[in-house]
C-alpha cells in the first residue's frame with residue numbers, strides 16, 4: 117500500500133495503514149468481513165433458519181457476507197426438502213408394495229431376526 121499523500125510505502129498498524137513519513141492513516145479494507153467464517157457457514161448449513169436471521173442482520177452492514185450466508189441457508193433448506201420428499205416417496209412406494217415403514221413390529225422383527 118502506498119501513501120495517498122506522499123506515495124511512500126505504508127506499514128500496517130492494527131486495522132490501519134500508517135505512513136512512516138507523513139503520518140497519514142488509512143483504514144485497512146476489511147476483507148475479512150467479506151469472508152464468512154467456517155463456523156457461521158456450518159451454522160447456516162445445519163440451521164438454515166439461523167442463516168436467514170444472520171442474512172437480515174448483515175444485509176445492510178455486510179452485503180457480501182449476508183449473500184453467502186443466504187446462499188448456504190437456501191442450499192441447506194432446499195437440500196433438506198429434497199431429501200424429505202425422497203423419503204416420503206420411498207416410504208410411499210414401500211407401503212404400496214406391502215412394507216409399512218411406520219409399522220413398529222416390522223422394525224422390531226427386522227432388528228431381532230435379521231441381525
Ligand SMILES: [Zn+2]
Pocket residue numbers: 119120121122123124135136137138139140
Ligand atoms: Zn505519507
